[in-house]
Amino acid sequence: MTLIEAIGYLASALVLLTFCMSTMLSLRAVAICSNFAFISYGFGAGLYPVLVLHVVLLPLNIVLLVRMMILLRKAKLAAATDLSPLWMQPFMWPKHFKAGETIFRKGQHADLLYMVASGEVGLPEIDQRLSAGDLFGEIGLFSLERRRTQTAVAATNVDLLCISDAALKKLCERNPGLSLYFLRLTATRMTQNASRLPPIGAGAHSD
Template identity: 35%
Template sequence: MTWVEAVGWLGAALAIMGSAMKTIIPLRCIGIAANICSLIVSAYLHNIPGVVANLILLPINSVRLYQMLGLIRRVKNASKSDLSMDWLKPFMTRRKTEAGEVLFAKGDVATCMFYTISGRYRLKEMGIELVQGQVVGEMGFMSPNNTRTLTLECMEAGEVLSISYDEVRQLYFQNPQFGFYFLRLTSERLFHNMERMEEEITRLRAAMPGVETVQKAASA
């Protein structure tokens, strides 16, 4: 077997391996190696169509590999970044709010989420007052029926930024930073709600012995 045949068989084996790959980065790496092998054999045999095809495929696979590695790098950076909304503000719409206004009510169809700029706002059912610079309304996006789980009312006139769920979906699929931001945001909100529930359960359990004592005294 000559070295050219060996390179040709190697290229064939790499092409078969590439077809069996399930993940994109190993596929691109094997594709690049197979292109190089095929290019060498085609050039040695003066196979012009093979040379042209591999000269086109080699840079395409190389560019796609570079893009995927860049995407992974950006995703890793996004997973370590803070939950700043500054970069998202250009995609949002500013609107004024009035005292007593209900921005959304529990059970309503959810179509957007908000970012508080000024004024005072309260989640009515939980009695939580939101500080300025806080995201609210994102849980409706995750809800199976896209319905509001709480009521948000304005206690003091101010301004908010809003973004529709349609725009959120576009950013979610187009921008890995936003995808990780949104997952971290919703996870943080869920964990926070769980902590509040655990604190409430602990408080109720602590109050139960006192209630039992009062009941026994009343029975006596």
């Protein structure tokens, strides 16, 4: 077996290995290694279509790997500090509500996660207002019943950014480190909401 043939087998083995990767980071890293191996094999064996293909794929895989690493770093930093969700913006789409419109009601099926881009959102059950940069709707999205635990109303004209539950699940599956962010965010929000609820029996009236 020649050196070029050995490189060709190595490149093929690396492609096979990509199907065994459990995260996108490891998949991209192995894909980059396979690109280098195929470039060497294509050049040495004179297989120019293979060479051209992997010369194109190499920078693409590098860019995607770098973007994924930046995303994970931002998510981990947010999870360790202020829980800022701004890193999610590239994965979300906009929605607009006029003042007084109901965004969702308590008990409704939860299928979207929201972030306030501008304006204010009110949560009347706990007398709270959310402003630009605040994330909401995550508790219902991650609960077993998949039901909204609060009603959300546009307190002013409000611009929101949204991401579907399917897109969010896909994002977390590709990047397991993001799950830590949402776990801490949900636990923090539930603790905050519980502290705003009136004590049991408070305000009760006898007939």
